[in-house]
Amino acid sequence: MTHVSRIAFIGNSLPRRCGIATFTTHLRQAVGTRFADIETFIVAMTDPGQDYAYPASVPIEVHQDRLEDYLHAADLLNDGNVDIACLQHEFGIFGGEAGENILALLGRLTMPIVTTLHTVLDQPTPAQRDVLDRLFALSAKLIVMAQKARELLRTVYRVPADKIEVIAHGIPDFPFVGSEKAKAELGFSGRAVILTFGLLSPNKGIEVMIDAMPAIVKSRPDAVYVVLGATHPNLVREQGEAYRDSLRARVQDLGLQDHVVFLDRFVDQDTLLRFISMCDIYATPYLNLAQMTSGTLAYSFGLGKPVVSTPYWHARELLADGRGILVPFGDAGAIGLAIAGLLTDDARREAMAERAYIGSRSMIWQRSAERYLDVFTAVLQDRQVHEAAPVERGRGARPPHAPPEMRLGHFLAMCDDTGLFQHAVHVVPDRSHGYCVDDNARALLLACALNAPGEEPLAGALISRLAAFVQHAWNPDTKRFRNFLSFERRWLEDRGSEDSHGRTLWALGECARSDALASRRRWAAALFTQALPSVEGFTSPRAWAFTLLGLNAFCAAGVVDAQALRLRGLLADRLMALLGAVESADWVWFEEGLAYDNARLSQALIVTGRATRTPAYIEGGLRSLRWLMTIQTAPAGFFRPVGSDSFGDLRQPPKPFDQQALEVAATIAACLAAWQADGDDQWRIEAMRSFDWFLGRNDLGVPLVDRETGSCRDGLHSDRPNENRGGESVLSYLLSLAEIRRTARLGIDSATLLPLRARRL
Structure with a gap:
């Protein structure tokens, strides 16, 4: 069996604060932990003006806007006996128009490329479509995290079905536990806790959830909405904390100071899991239908938490069949009614939690690592089969990879003002056969x-x-x-x-x-x-x-x-x-x-x-x-x-x-x-x-x-x-x-x- 020995993950890495950095870090750790004989490392993208203290697992750093860094990284990978390059693609983390700089790196690589797509747009701009088409051509396999993404690749981008693999967003393997112990540790004993976590930005719909809180508090006076997460670094660079301040003002205007708590910090995984453990309901009131994947949704679902969410693409799939509740976008009344209903119905809430936990077991990072390695192994095996097979003696040289250009010179020469001649003598049209x-x-x-x-x-x-x-x-x-x-x-x-x-x-x-x-x-x-009609009587x-x-x-x-x-x-x-x-x-x-x-x-x-x-x-x-x-x-x-x-x-x-x-x-x-x-x-x-x-x-x-x-x-x-x-x-x-x-x-x-x-x- 083909053995994969060295894998390079290309993307962002902790301590950079973003979802791609978290995902790439955890995926690398999962593969390295599950398969101890495989060496894994990250080629990390660094955004402009930043300097991160990367760990030893990040031996190569690429500054987003420096094209020479991309080329140098490709040379290091080619010289480093890397078997597979696994790209984590998201618009905005690579330099150039629509992130085209990454193509300079990928196009230089000599090993197979497997690309994980964290976003699949149904209406890309021309520049985005051009970059994606070239990225898909360079990739041996594409991995997405939802069936909707697979559908878009097939219908919008015309990617062949066999080139696409669906592997769900990985989650920690955490026991199914009650919330009281974690509430006590974190200072929320005696409260009905609703949680949202992640980097704060306007597309998360936090203001809608705040507007829903008065109705929730009316049914459950002990309810508290915990908003855990730092403001997105890009937003801080552009606007400072204006968005967070606007949310605090909204809470003040509604008199919800005792029922909404902002925890402005980026937490490590262990701390995050404790916060998820203590919540009674997890809310994702996102405003964007085209949200293809949500790590926060996956983690909360995987810990067996009842989820109330707007129906963005990832939530529609994950929460189907009673595994959660979907409410309309921007509808504070609907989300308030759904959460209040769950908080006042313990049996229904606990049943939903159990369904979520049981349904998530195939998503744990260990299983994701195994599925990724299956893809890597198959891709490498295909490459080795093609390279190892000899060209038979006397059979001619291997043809070039690209199909030939369409040349019509001889065809046109075979036509006259009547039509196309049947035959030729060498390349000269033969009129005698008409x-x-x-x-x-x-x-x-x-x-x-x-x-x-x-x-x-x-x-x-x-x-x-x-x-x-x-x-x-x-x-x-x-x-x-x-x-x-x-x-x-x-x-x-x-x-x-x-x-x-x-x-x-x-x-x-x-x-x-x-x-x-x-x-x-x-x-x-x-x-x-x-x-x-004549064909009906034919016998041929x-x-x-x-x-x-x-x-x-x-x-x-x-x-x-x-x-x-x-x-x-x-x-x-x-x-x-x-x-x-x-x-x-x-x-x-x-x-x-x-x-x-x-x-x-x-x-x-x-x-x-x-x-x-x-x-x-x-x-x-x-x-x-x-x-x-x-x-x-x-x-x-x-x-x-x-x-x-x-x-x-x-x-x-x-x-x-x-x-x-x-x-x-x-x-x-x-x-x-x-x-x-x-x-x-x-x-x-x-x-x-x-x-x-x-x-x-x-x-x-x-x-x-x-x-x-x-x-x-x-x-x-x-x-x-x-x-x-x-x-x-x-x-x-x-x-x-x-x-x-x-x-x-x-x-x-x-x-x-x-x-x-x-x-x-």
């Missing part, structure tokens, strides 16, 4: 893919030309698309194959969903609707699959079409019936043999299952794709697509040649669909392993693509690559590249997608 709707439909799919952020869209005139080709291919007499068109613009048939019809429907469905022009979206939807499984991919996009475009919904279920059921009829223990497939575009069958079931919420479709697609990936893995571990020499063989292992780009593109798309369906990171790895075929990790060890022009050889023979670079191959490469680049833009560290050793699914 055009086909298959390739022009694929080109329309590429046009839609290039509408994504981060890509350069195709010129509108070229998209119109591709759409016009598809329109011209439609034969209203046969209700089918023609496929082959000569260079002289003569159709060579009155109807094309079922597969070319299905692929054209796929392109139209995608165009109806994502074309840049609303008028062209309407055109695509209308032609899709006309051409769809690939035509069914292509049509299902088109239906996925068409239905997602918001078009309500009963016929489309009916055919979607019919075609998916047909694929499932084929799988059920043919599948055996060693042949998990839809047909007795393998042909071209195999993975599209699995992909069609997966995307249809996700869209229609039909688990059986998803499971069938995943099961068949796992089997397909197994037989498309060479003994040396690289991806080997099903060779065309296999076509026609029944229940035989696939032959290795000839290999074609079309099969690779289908596999990449299917693996990414599988990853979106079940969140297993292995699917992303398989997608990138398949993409590496283009870049040189293949049987001949030669790149199939020209990165400068975007051209792609037509495949691999047993002894050489096919030097022709036709339309199907260039589109297979460019469509695959668009998907890989989109995956990278979702915040994925590309290095995690470039394995040097294939792992079986």
Whole structure:
């Protein structure tokens, strides 16, 4: 098992007075105590104008606004045999715009980075979003403390599910005890104590709690509200003690001098636990909904204290199911009523306390330390697997981490004023073979893919030309698309194959969903609707699959079409019936043999299952794709697509040649669909392993693509690559590249997608 020996925690540290300093210190102590053989230390951020007497556990100090300190700290960590860097991220503790200075440190590190996010904003500023996107790309894992934070990372920031871990805020392992002993020690005997603690600042809502006290005192004349904590240092620097003074004046005006006590001090943990022990109710009247984590809430909950709180995000999760009481923001009447009700109902208060204590046992620091180490170990193991695996002799060099740039030169050269040519002689378009709707439909799919952020869209005139080709291919007499068109613009048939019809429907469905022009979206939807009924009589499984991919996009475009919904279920059921009829223990497939575009069958079931919420479709697609990936893995571990020499063989292992780009593109798309369906990171790895075929990790060890022009050889023979670079191959490469680049833009560290050793699914 991989062993983690040295961990650097990057954040704030005690004696600096802030929640991040407290958390980082306690997390380091917890890991070091639970795992005595692991060395832990803190790289501490020091705010401007301050000088802290850091303990020996803080060997590296970074002054917040000194960029050179960040770079020097990175060099020290790189030279110090550190296995894992664990960043504690909060806006405001790092220098530069939106805290961007920390990226200079992280970007220089050679060890894996695990980032704990103490705040996840649902509406970041552009600068904050930019910093976070770069931070997420640098991090191997992200740790958050609430499910709401995980949800925001997935929906707002598009972070993959497998990159996120939820580990609750740690708490001390303190016994469940009554309050009387601590009250006596602290001078509050005979009082009903309500407590709030933490650094004092206006967002804590203390004034709301003060306004609630008259109603509480009316029900419990012995009630006292204890506000424990120093004023936040930043507030003191800006305003002095003006905020605390305003609270004292409020108490005076309400005549509550005997019922509100301010204890202006920053206490150590032992003292803090005694204060929590003595309270009967803990109150967090915070004013900010987006409070993602609260250490004070976690600690009080963990000691089994009934909590009355406003419904900020952390409180909503922690206090659900009767473990506490939530009241509206800024509502002094509601909070007073809730607290008075608890203070006058001992049985209810004690039951709530017991539920809180029992529910918090998984949060103790020891358990948090164990979960953090599990994450660290997994991240380090992944890194070591990737670095340790040798590059096979003759397989070519390791590709770069970042996906290639999107280059369209060869694709554009393959187009004329009619559309995209089918074939090329080397890189020269071959007019003798004319055009086909298959390739022009694929080109329309590429046009839609290039509408994504981060890509350069195709010129509108070229998209119109591709759409016009598809329109011209439609034969209203046969209700089918023609496929082959000569260079002289003569159709060579009155109807094309079922597969070319299905692929054209796929392109139209995608165009109806994502074309840049609303008028062209309407055109695509209308032609899709006309051409769809013919598919019901088709017998080709690939035509069914292509049509299902088109239906996925068409239905997602918001078009309500009963016929489309009916055919979607019919075609998916047909694929499932084929799988059920043919599948055996060693042949998990839809047909007795393998042909071209195999993975599209699995992909069609997966995307249809996700869209229609039909688990059986998803499971069938995943099961068949796992089997397909197994037989498309060479003994040396690289991806080997099903060779065309296999076509026609029944229940035989696939032959290795000839290999074609079309099969690779289908596999990449299917693996990414599988990853979106079940969140297993292995699917992303398989997608990138398949993409590496283009870049040189293949049987001949030669790149199939020209990165400068975007051209792609037509495949691999047993002894050489096919030097022709036709339309199907260039589109297979460019469509695959668009998907890989989109995956990278979702915040994925590309290095995690470039394995040097294939792992079986």
